Amino acid sequence: MLKIDNLHAYYGKSHVLHGVGFEVQPGEIVALLGRNGSGRSTTAKAIMGLVEGEGSVRWKDREILGKKAYEIAHLGLGYVPESRDIFPKLTVHQNLLLGQKGSGKGSRWSFDDMYDMFPRLKERQHTEAGVMSGGEQQMLTLCRTLMGDPDLIIIDEPTEGLAPKIVELVGEYLQRLKSRGISVLLIEQKLTIAMAISDRALVMGHGCIVFQGTPDSLRADAYIRKEWLEV
Secondary structure, eight states, X not given: OEEEEEEXXXXXXXXXXXXXXXXXXXXXXXXXXXXXXXXXXXXXXHHTTSSOEEEEEEETTEEOTTSOHHHHHHTTEEEEOTTOOOOTTSBHXXXXXXXXXXXXXXXXXXXXXXXXXXXXXXXXXXXXXXXSOHHHHHHHHHHHHHTTOOSEEEEESTTTTOOHHXXXXXXXXXXXXXXXXXXXXXXXXXXXXXXXXXXXXXXXETTEEEEEEOHHHHHHOXXXXXXXXXX
């Protein structure tokens, strides 16, 4: 479904990604792990056309590297940035409405789905998003992206700053996406949730993929965890 090969990316003269390569299959949750500065967020931005890259990013056998971000989104890739990027002066419901592509007809997701998944959003549907807590804003960003009906969703640090109960809720949410056939590329620092819900784990270090395997194989590899993950 998503195939990345020999991907390089730069910020000015700074060479950030060094030949990154991996795949995400239909209905699969893949965790992209690593310390801050390892290149995980840059990888997501390069896939989504937000950072210039060299190499290959293929989506459903179509090369998308070099396309604009809005063009990539309309091909069925969703992106939830770490910064959340909600519209603070709009209500919860209005934010969700903006996530729809076209009329929203034929989408796998409805407003009721969002409110069923996160009842707190239903309670606050007429509240301006800017006055909500960080956890509520994270829920809203996730749901707004889903309203665009993506086939794959890239989520950057969805549990950052969230209370443990909300972290569990996010984990359940991601598994629900998988049950509907949606692929997930999960960028995380929290190993617990990533290892619990992922089918495969990738570890990045210095702009390269240094490990690919199952969560069980990563648990068994003390060297990789010590060298590239543990603080």
